[in-house]
Amino acid sequence: MSGQSTTPAGSGGLSRRAVLGGAGAGLAVGAAGGAWGGRASAQAPAAAGPGLGAARVPFHGARQGGITEPAQARVEWAAFDLLASTGRDGLAALLRGWSAAAARMAAGEPAAEGENQIALDAGPSSLTVTFGFGAGLFDKAGLADRRPAALAALPAFPGDALDPARSDGDLWVQVGADDALVAVHALRVLLRLATGLAAPRWLMSGFARTPGATPHPMTGRNLMGQVDGTNNPRPSDPDFEAAVFATGPDWMAGGSYAVLRRIRMLLEGWDTLPLDKQERIIGRRKSDGAPLSGGPGAVERTPVDLAATDPDGVLRIAPDAHVRVAAAASNGGAAMLRRGFSFHDGLLPDGSPDAGLLFAAYQADPARGFVPVQQRLARGDGLSRYLRHEASALFAVPPGAPAGGYVGQQLLEG
Ligand SMILES: C=CC1=C(C)c2cc3[nH]c(cc4nc(cc5[nH]c(cc1n2)c(C)c5CCC(=O)O)C(CCC(=O)O)=C4C)c(C)c3C=C
Numbered sequence: 001m002s003g004q005s006t007t008p009a010g011s012g013g014l015s016r017r018a019v020l021g022g023a024g025a026g027l028a029v030g031a032a033g034g035a036w037g038g039r040a041s042a043q044a045p046a047a048a049g050p051g052l053g054a055a056r057v058p059f060h061g062a063r064q065g066g067i068t069e070p071a072q073a074r075v076e077w078a079a080f081d082l083l084a085s086t087g088r089d090g091l092a093a094l095l096r097g098w099s100a101a102a103a104r105m106a107a108g109e110p111a112a113e114g115e116n117q118i119a120l121d122a123g124p125s126s127l128t129v130t131f132g133f134g135a136g137l138f139d140k141a142g143l144a145d146r147r148p149a150a151l152a153a154l155p156a157f158p159g160d161a162l163d164p165a166r167s168d169g170d171l172w173v174q175v176g177a178d179d180a181l182v183a184v185h186a187l188r189v190l191l192r193l194a195t196g197l198a199a200p201r202w203l204m205s206g207f208a209r210t211p212g213a214t215p216h217p218m219t220g221r222n223l224m225g226q227v228d229g230t231n232n233p234r235p236s237d238p239d240f241e242a243a244v245f246a247t248g249p250d251w252m253a254g255g256s257y258a259v260l261r262r263i264r265m266l267l268e269g270w271d272t273l274p275l276d277k278q279e280r281i282i283g284r285r286k287s288d289g290a291p292l293s294g295g296p297g298a299v300e301r302t303p304v305d306l307a308a309t310d311p312d313g314v315l316r317i318a319p320d321a322h323v324r325v326a327a328a329a330s331n332g333g334a335a336m337l338r339r340g341f342s343f344h345d346g347l348l349p350d351g352s353p354d355a356g357l358l359f360a361a362y363q364a365d366p367a368r369g370f371v372p373v374q375q376r377l378a379r380g381d382g383l384s385r386y387l388r389h390e391a392s393a394l395f396a397v398p399p400g401a402p403a404g405g406y407v408g409q410q411l412l413e414g
């Protein structure tokens, strides 16, 4: 863990402490319900006002930020293609410049001397910047022999409707912050630094619940209204590290692999379904996320019992319920850390919402995490009738950089 890491705060744990100044000084900000969860704090309601803006997540550390921290209120994803002229040295210069700017912005400083800031009044607002490498980067940078086997292309899944223009990419940047202006400013700084070295390929914006929006910290909800993130692996689980973080190759030790999917929700159909049908499709109650296996007394954290039956012998969690089909127990132990964001990009020409989930899953190896689970979901998940997977990407997310270093340095200089 990073030198700045702390022991878990809140039930979900936290890899780094968000450092608060001003009115929020001393208030620990942690995960409440896995990566989707709200902010757990010693005091409720969660920090608001100056405390929210002053929260800092150090950029430097053994792990990159933006993986185990709770999802911030706003996220920007950007993928880039390396220009043919950039090469290995240019890539190193880009990553050095990106890391330096990210470190300064995460500390609440201007990205560069005399920089024309657009978020001057705000603090860093829990800003994290996460960098990832796509499979195509390695050939272009003359590093083909160092491409990890885990970056092998994802297979095609039944029902995929992928748009190549919004998929893949040589480099990925994730910017998260609890203030939209802070996030967009950081994205613009990083876009500017890429000029002449890497061309933007696609951009996506997402959001999650703003800390303090609920009377007490809670797991977030998605645009279908479901409590989403409950059964995420937790840092306190004995097998968390092995499931989420890679041990090799050398330059990836302590890193992770991010699978991204832009999943549009067919909300017009979903919204007209009666509540009991919606709950049956997921396998959890909509009001509080409690598993249907637990009966009326169950709460969100009641363990799921996939074998539970009603007095007529009918499975309480249906054979095609999402939580049954996705569960590690149904997939040979396959596990991943989900850290998604909602998106709402207006209306499609037919008037339906262009909205859904920017799904992100982090794992030590996609072949033992996302791939087997999605293979099963695509065939047997009742929820899949209400979803369209429209874009997909896989990135190696290297370990974090020590102070003075940059993300990817071990790959480029090792
Ligand atoms: C391939 C992996 C997964 C995709 C793609 C996916 C899409 C997706 N999921 C929801 C809503 C919920 N998912 C929930 C649980 C859950 N989902 C996955 C995996 C994928 N989901 C897993 C591994 C789990 C945990 C299963 C378990 O062990 O219990 C839940 C329940 C609450 C929770 O535990 O998070 C909801 C709700 C949507 C809307 C969606 C695509 C848009």
Ligand SMILES: [Fe+2]
Residues within 6 Å of the ligand: 322, 326
């Ligand atoms: Fe899911």
